[in-house]
Amino acid sequence: MAKNGRFLVSLVGVAAVVTYLIWTGVSQTMQYYMTPSELVAKTIVDPSFHRVGVKVGGRIVSGSYLKGDGFHGFTVEDPEQLNVTVPVEYRGDLPDTFNDRPEMIVDAVMEGRFRTDGVFEATTVLTKCGSRYEASPEALKAG
């Protein structure tokens, strides 16, 4: 019995180590994941948010893509609050699924920093097609 007790203690020990790893892992790598309107609201309340890295998910505004000098520029909007838009600058490779055609609904998840000039400087851009690549009936009618 004593041996089993000792064994239990070691199991608890392992569990504690794993918990510790997860705990510190989360606290040291976590990022706020916000919509464009949350991002704008948050930085108004707390300007220090311009300095921390955040993750923002928004919908690519149709026709907003432009090629800058060495960077890609586009705008994302909040699908639930269409009046809030955030311009984005990105210097990496855009994913192949990036699209700003009006009949395509493409969401972008970006990591980066919201500069004080109101431009989001992205370090990574991932795209998620709305409703998992499924076309909307309107799009099919248009095509």
Next chain:
Amino acid sequence: MNVLGELALWIALPVALLGTVLGFVAGRHQRGDLQLGAERSVYAVFGLTILASAGIISNFLNDRFEYLYTASYSNRELDVFYKVAGLWSGQRGSLLFWLLFLMLFSSICVWTNRNKNREFMPYVVGILGAVASFFLTILLFADVNPYEKLGFTPANGQGLNPQLQSYWMTIHPPMLYMGFTSFTVPFAFAIAALVSGRLDSRWIEVTRRWILLSWFFLAIGIVLGMRWAYEELGWGGYWFWDPVENASLLPWLSATAFLHSIQIQESRGMLRVWNMFLVILTFTLTIFATFLTRSGLIESVHSFAQELKIAYIFLSFLFVIVASGAVLILWRLPELKSDNQIESFLSREAAFLFNNLMLLGVLFAVLWGTLFPLISEGLTGEKISVGPPFFNRVNIPIGLILLALTGVGPVIAWRRASKQNIKKSFTVPVGVGLAVAGGLFAIGVRHGYALATFGISSFVMAVIVIEFFKGTRARARIENENWAIAFAHLIARNRRRWGGYVVHAGVVVMFSGIAGSSFNVNIRQTLEPGESAVIPSPLGHEYKLTYEGMSTTSATASNSNNNFAFQLVALLRVENDGKQLPTLTTEKRGYIAQDQPTTEVGIRSSFLEDLYVILSDVADLRSAIMNEPDAQTATFTFMVNPLVGWIWYGGMTVALGGLIGLWPSVSGAPVRAPVLSSARTREPVPVGAAGD
């Protein structure tokens, strides 16, 4: 065909429900006649599902774009190959495809057990019917019916996402789905054991090969997904800790834990409750994974209202599984007591138990990280996410311990290892591991985790090689065979054990391949035709890549794939330390019905490293397609990925080991479980330890 297919789905649901009820009633009242009916309902649902699937495929082949699903994932020009694969290109079809595999495996299970395991079978059939009913309910009532009509007929479909037009992507989902669905059989037997009260290890013996089969398909599916990401997504990596990737990893982790812990129950009669927990957990995770990948709960930026219905149905089902599993285990708790207790830390039981804990630790970390945005939003109202840095931070140390246990577990003695056993088993391997790590340090490798991985990998590999060597030598002596025959007989006599070693060897090779990514080189450069980029390899040599310009094929004439609008190919001459190598190409491709071009990377693989080139950007794409000579400026990303090939070699080795373990059931040879397991324990442990 299409009308028949849709009708088949509507008939299948009541048949599946009827089978469920008949199964449970037959079990409760020992009614053979009802049981026969229940079993026939499984075959009937299988037949109906085949009809429904065939209807979808015929919709694709006949370009029936009046159906939303067909219009969303196909167009007239799509290759026939991808039209057939249309069945699993999108969410709606995938759910049907899932059901198709579930019914295939259910039918095989019912057929192979038609004359045996009668104490379990009524409940097994009942559970299989219940799972089928659940998926049929989703298909018919959660707005995901693949037969939903648009109300008008578009001239052409949207076409298939080009990234999914890849050989890997076509075989990757079926593998995963086979892994997910085949695990329903062990789960059904476990529940049948709990309900019927036959709680010895019989349910494990019966389903052992199903467990291995499921694990095997999951492993292959995951590696194929990595391979697809590496070739097709074009960012040089193969794993991004994306929710969808994580979803497939979770059930594999718990299935791996289960595969190990059942050995303790079979040999030592311990961990009965734990095994019940693991089998229910794994099944829950297969459903959860399907939910996560097919509902868009986590990946979507915003909640889509139309997805709520499917989410609620899935969550209710998950709740029912977990709750009923917990109630059943608690009810049978007194009968699930262990025959034995763990006697020592230095024993195989202890090593396996730690292996289980580590695997569940990784599982929990991955699950936590994946769900963290939801959890934090629920608790604090703010969505907080964790990315690859979190997963790497937590999982690399745990993974290294697991890797080390891979070397310890199989050779340490049961019950209590003697000092002599440990010394004899581990002196040489530990020496090998230290020598490799020390050697790498001496030639300048300073990356801590990489050193640890290579050291531990060498240790484990040494253990495995020594085991094979000793086993073969012993057999060659005793049976007076030559070494090659002795080696083959050795494996054939205990496929489970030696197949397991082969799997471990594959895992070791994969770990080393993953560790290689610590030394990746990534250089981005814009070049004019004639200009060169010099890319240093971490192995000491230097690549010189000279950009020779672009060529286009704008028409469809030159290519068999008539779905291409254009192909823009950049040519790069490659020299390795001045030595000429074959030319590399990387492309931008335009597809009909998709106006955003896709990128095809150029990869030159060798045993030790891959040279990986991405055509990142073409300054003026439109003019470049027109072959205008002054529009050839292009930006490339050059990468050197050391040891990445080892991941694929390791994956193939894992698959080979899995096949060795599975072989007897594939050839239809009878499984003599009791003989096997007693042979296992009586077999003299080659290191002369105190085995029983």
